[in-house]
Amino acid sequence: MLETEKLGKTYSTGDEALSDVSVRIDGREVVAMIGPSGAGKSTFVRCVNRLVEPTTGSIRLDDTELTALDEDELRDARRNIGMVFQEYNLVERLTVMENVLSGRLGYVSNWAALRRNFPPEDVERAYELLDLVGLDGMEDKRVDELSGGQRQRVGIARAVVQEPKILLADEPTSSLDPETSRDVMELLTDIAEDRDVPVLINIHEVDLAEAYADRILGLHAGELVFDGPASDLTEESKGIIYRGEEPPESAAVDPDWLSEADDESNSRNGQNHRSDRLPAED
Amino acid sequence: MATESSSSVGPADAADRRTWQRPTTFRSRRVKWLVYSAVLALVAWSVASLQITPGRFLSGIGYGYELIKSMLPPETGQENLLRLWDRLVETIAMAMVATVAGIAMSLPVAFGAAENISPRPTYYLSRGIISASRAIDGLIVAIVAVIALGFGPLAGIVAISFKTIGFFSKLFAEDLEDIDMGGVEAVEATGASRFQTLVYGVVPQVVPRFAGLAVYRWDINIRSSTIVGIVGAGGIGVLLQRAYQRYEYDYVAAILVAIIAVVLVAEFVSAVVRRRVQ
Numbered sequence: 001m002l003e004t005e006k007l008g009k010t011y012s013t014g015d016e017a018l019s020d021v022s023v024r025i026d027g028r029e030v031v032a033m034i035g036p037s038g039a040g041k042s043t044f045v046r047c048v049n050r051l052v053e054p055t056t057g058s059i060r061l062d063d064t065e066l067t068a069l070d071e072d073e074l075r076d077a078r079r080n081i082g083m084v085f086q087e088y089n090l091v092e093r094l095t096v097m098e099n100v101l102s103g104r105l106g107y108v109s110n111w112a113a114l115r116r117n118f119p120p121e122d123v124e125r126a127y128e129l130l131d132l133v134g135l136d137g138m139e140d141k142r143v144d145e146l147s148g149g150q151r152q153r154v155g156i157a158r159a160v161v162q163e164p165k166i167l168l169a170d171e172p173t174s175s176l177d178p179e180t181s182r183d184v185m186e187l188l189t190d191i192a193e194d195r196d197v198p199v200l201i202n203i204h205e206v207d208l209a210e211a212y213a214d215r216i217l218g219l220h221a222g223e224l225v226f227d228g229p230a231s232d233l234t235e236e237s238k239g240i241i242y243r244g245e246e247p248p249e250s251a252a253v254d255p256d257w258l259s260e261a262d263d264e265s266n267s268r269n270g271q272n273h274r275s276d277r278l279p280a281e282d
Numbered sequence: 283m284a285t286e287s288s289s290s291v292g293p294a295d296a297a298d299r300r301t302w303q304r305p306t307t308f309r310s311r312r313v314k315w316l317v318y319s320a321v322l323a324l325v326a327w328s329v330a331s332l333q334i335t336p337g338r339f340l341s342g343i344g345y346g347y348e349l350i351k352s353m354l355p356p357e358t359g360q361e362n363l364l365r366l367w368d369r370l371v372e373t374i375a376m377a378m379v380a381t382v383a384g385i386a387m388s389l390p391v392a393f394g395a396a397e398n399i400s401p402r403p404t405y406y407l408s409r410g411i412i413s414a415s416r417a418i419d420g421l422i423v424a425i426v427a428v429i430a431l432g433f434g435p436l437a438g439i440v441a442i443s444f445k446t447i448g449f450f451s452k453l454f455a456e457d458l459e460d461i462d463m464g465g466v467e468a469v470e471a472t473g474a475s476r477f478q479t480l481v482y483g484v485v486p487q488v489v490p491r492f493a494g495l496a497v498y499r500w501d502i503n504i505r506s507s508t509i510v511g512i513v514g515a516g517g518i519g520v521l522l523q524r525a526y527q528r529y530e531y532d533y534v535a536a537i538l539v540a541i542i543a544v545v546l547v548a549e550f551v552s553a554v555v556r557r558r559v560q
Contacts, residue, residue: 102483
């Protein structure tokens with residue numbers, strides 16, 4: 001169970017990326033976090049494993065208060081948090097197997113890491129995951145020989161081999177084509193179900209979020225403006241998330257927008273909304 | 283039609299036609315000429331103060347001709363040939379030892395001097411060590427080493443290792459700064475320790491550059507170890523210095539040929555290896 005309370009982050013430049021975000025993610029939920037670029041989606045996900053240090057608020061993973069940990073404790077806690085990245089973030093010159101096994105580094109000694117000497121159970125688990133993500137037989141390939149979709153599968157295997165208590169995905173589909181994006185989303189939702197682990201995906205493709213997530217969180221300018229099941233995400237709530245429209249009256253004032261919305265509702269994403277709509281407020 | 287359009291631009295407009303000149307890097311054209319003449323004046327002053335007259339230059343050419351005549355053909359006695367061989371082996375051995383020792387000492391400095399992976403204080407300390415090593419010329423280091431440790435190859439090894447630190451750490455630190463931090467970040471996010479992050483996320487990315495730089499420095503060190511003997515720090519330079527003090531110019535020529543041969547072989551090996559690892 002992941003729970004944040006009034007989580008806030010202000011960068012040293014003075015930009016307030018997150019303010020007072022309180023969220024609770026539980027069970028085997030697939031949660032998609034959507035919002036325009038710069039809304040703080042990445043900051044939120046990165047605060048959870050403290051790749052970015054939050055400035056205010058608290059983050060609890062099960063019973064551990066993550067913001068209070070010192071460096072050693074944080075390392076131990078990070079073993080329970082799997083993360084999938086937009087640019088895959090693999091070590092290019094290492095093999096597929098080495099990249100997957102790097103998910104177990106938190107459990108082996110420095111010397112074992114140096115010699116790539118992992119316990120047999122870890123190796124077995126890594127093989128199983130390579131099967132699961134559809135990369136069986138590729139363990140000795142160097143990852144710089146793989147395609148984008150294959151790389152992201154390695155990234156997912158690396159996160160899952162950690163046996164995390166939560167799986168975070170930071171724009172996992174943004175560097176992939178639409179077809180591969182759907183495969184990756186399917187894989188993530190399958191993992192949530194099979195492994196009984198909650199998955200938090202931050203994503204800018206609203207249609208993918210609606211198609212695969214159980215629940216959607218909407219961020220606008222660092223604030224949580226939507227939290228509900230995917231089926232509750234209406235055009236009106238998209239207006240609130242992407243353009244910061246006031247709920248509920250002012251969201252419905254523009255008749256042009258309403259008539260236009262029906263035929264393209266699903267294929268649109270945030271960028272389109274923003275370019276053809278010039279918000280008068282702000 | 284063509285004539286019509288050209289006549290419309292016509293000579294009547296010529297008076298207020300705009301001109302264009304390439305903008306100068308200096309603030310204005312006057313500053314530019316001032317700088318150029320200052321540089322010329324400085325060179326002229328230097329030549330004058332060193333008292334290099336045309337007469338002096340011509341007599342120098344005369345001496346040079348005499349020297350070359352006495353060098354040819356290169357000649358060594360049987361005994362000198364053996365000595366030459368021994369010193370050549372010593373030269374190569376010095377370069378090998380100094381390269382390995384120097385690189386071993388460079389590694390912590392290089393990692394410390396890489397801005398992206400090193401904490402601030404370590405970064406400044408490491409950059410300081412690099413600057414110190416690069417500031418002093420190898421021969422000066424060799425002189426100091428000879429005074430401290432006495433004549434012989436040990437002094438040469440110390441001097442060359444010291445110079446290796448500055449060179450190797452600086453270039454290797456630059457390679458470390460160029461790595462892709464995404465993989466490093468991901469390894470860190472799995473809960474890996476600092477050391478594990480280094481050996482798993484950082485090192486694999488720089489291994490080829492490490493090999494290339496090591497061979498490159500080895501080839502430079504072979505050249506250095508041929509010269510440090512001039513100040514008594516071992517290697518073939520010792521022979522060279524003795525030979526010209528005794529006016530045995532044919533022997534000097536033989537030593538120079540030997541040095542050129544060794545350096546060419548080292549450069550060739552280094553070039554081949556570097557091409558392979560890229």
